[in-house]
Amino acid sequence: MAAARSVAAGVTDPELPMLTLADLGVLRGVEVVDDSHVVVEITPTYSGCPAMAAMRDDLVRALTGAGFEQVEVRISLHPAWTTDWITPAGRVALAAAGISPPGPAPSADGPIPLTLLPTARQVRCPQCDSPATELVSEFGSTACKAQYRCTSCLEPFDHVKEI
Amino acid sequence: MNSRTERPAEDEHDSAYSGLLVNDAHWAFGAAPVPEGHGEDPLAGLDTTVPAGVDAPTLATYALMLGDDALVMSHRIAEWTSNAPDLEDDIALSNIALDLLGQARLLLARAARADASVVPVLPEGSPAPPEDALAYFREAHELRNVRLAEVVNGDFAEATVRILLFSVWRLATWERLRSSADHVLAAVAAKGVKELAYHRDYAARWFVTLAQGTPESRRRLLAALDALWPLWPELFDTHPVEAAAAESGVGVDPAAVRDAAEAVLDQVLDAADVPRPSAPRRAGVLGRTGRDGMHGEALGRMLAEMQSVARAHPRGVW
Structure with a gap:
């Protein structure tokens, strides 16, 4: 059981290869049915996340390599993924790779208020640690990231946006 | 100074592409042995039993309506890719299209699981999953999307207004859909509201910016709003299927x-x-609108382009 869990937890995200699926919080469960059969549950970050097929294939490959003949990958949709599930180790790995980790996610219950002004976040530059940063766009290179720039070192960088 | 440039050049992490080369299988989908029935299924392993007391065809048709809205809107927004006024908005529009495509995929898959008879029959040997059969092998009159989604693209102001109207309405609907008795729809909605909130804010901010910008940007925004406004009331019509689903x-x-x-x-x-x-x-037309399968001719042309490859190769493996 522990072996299957650690093999699955060690698989990395195809688009954020510095993060494991466990660090990203998309690995929702690993259940060993018997010596040859394991069931893994993953959840998409965004509805259109194109990396799900690659995640599934990587999990199947890793667990098959660890001796499981039957690897079932199930999708979990509820509760919806939130950036709050990114582990402390995952946040450190993101920052080390030059990606600003997310702050606390807003509550997703009740009516969602309209926000006409740019989202106010305390984002520090992952390159030079300056707090002088500005939002370029709420949409970035993948669905889960916003684009920022640092007005101190002038480097652009990605910020994992809170959902 | 970028600290990464100070590392030795041979450091494998110095290349933005190094992580991609660790495992070629990322780029060879289908190379791994995938259990039967769990291939690309976006609902793999989920309990998709129709809730007790719910009419399966009603649930399936309702899911098709929500799915078709997202599918058609996604395609129109995706037509902006490489055509937006600047790179940031090109990326933003592509992201919005991708979110909606993901919603469409989940909803069309949900429809197929609720009632398999809604799925077009494909030639024997076709590997297309049910959600692809629904997206690529239905005619325009079989789509249930609201007409706002299918309008031919105009300028960036038109895209702004259309995404605003669409996401204001869809988010208001999905906030309530989170408590659907169908737990698949409820889960899709709970995930989708987070995405739609970003879409709505994006369009709302551009709406204010264009309205308060130059005389030309305001003129274009007002023209777009006037052109799309006649399609706004249709969003709040209650189709008999929606009434039954509610x-x-x-x-x-x-x-x-x-x-x-x-x-x-x-x-x-x-x-x-x-x-x-x-x-x-x-x-x-005789009282029939998008939810009844009555569309403008632009949808037929859009589908002809969107579906041509899938229809030419119904047994194709991608």
Whole structure:
């Protein structure tokens, strides 16, 4: 059981290869049915996340390599993924790779208020640690990231946006 | 100074592409042995049993309506890719299209699981999953999307107004859909509201910016709003299928979200100092509109392009 869990937890995200699926919080469960059969549950970050097929294939490959003949990958949709599930180790790995980790996610219950002004976040530059940063766009290179720039070192960088 | 440039050049992490080369299988989908029935299924392993007391064809058709809205809107927004006014908005529009495509995929898959008879029959040997059969092998009159989604793209102001109207309405609907008696729809909605909130804010901010920008940007914005306004009331019509879905607890009656949606839209119009348009609603054809499968001819042309490759190669493996 522990072996299957650690093999699955060690698989990395195809688009954020510095993060494991466990660090990203998309690995929702690993259940060993018997010596040859394991069931893994993953959840998409965004509805259109194109990396799900690659995640599934990587999990199947890793667990098959660890001796499981039957690897079932199930999708979990509820509760919806939130950036709050990114582990402390995952946040450190993101920052080390030059990606600003997310702050606390807003509550997703009740009516969602309209926000006409740019989202106010305390984002520090992952390159030079300056707090002088500005939002370029709420949409970035993948669905889960916003684009920022640092007005101190002038480097652009990605910020994992809170959902 | 970028600290990464100080590392030795041979450091494998120095290349943005190094992580991609660790495992070629990332780029060879299907190379791994994938258990039967778990291939690309976006609902793999989920309990998709139709809730007790719910009519399966009603649930399937309701899911198709929500899915078709997202599918058609996604395709129109995706047509902006490489055509937006600047790179940031090109990326933003592509992201919005991708979110909606993901919603469409989940909803079409849900429809197929609720009632397999809604799925077009493909030639024997076709590997297309049910959600692809629904997206690529139905005719325009079989699609249930609201007509706002299918309008031919205009300028960037038109995209702004259309995404605003669409996401204000869809978010108001999906906030309620989170408590659907169908737990698949409820989960899709709970995930989708987070995405739609970003889409709505993006369009609302551009709406205010264009309205308060130059005389030309304001002129274009008002023209786009006037052109799309006749399609706004259709979003709140209650189709009999929607009424039945709401009655059984799986769906949301569009008429019930009108006040909430109008209130949010008024907030944006006020901030932009734009008066509510007065153009009358666009009539249906003999009373039939998008939800009945009655569409403008533009949808047929859109589908012809969107579906041509899949239809030419129904047994194709991608």
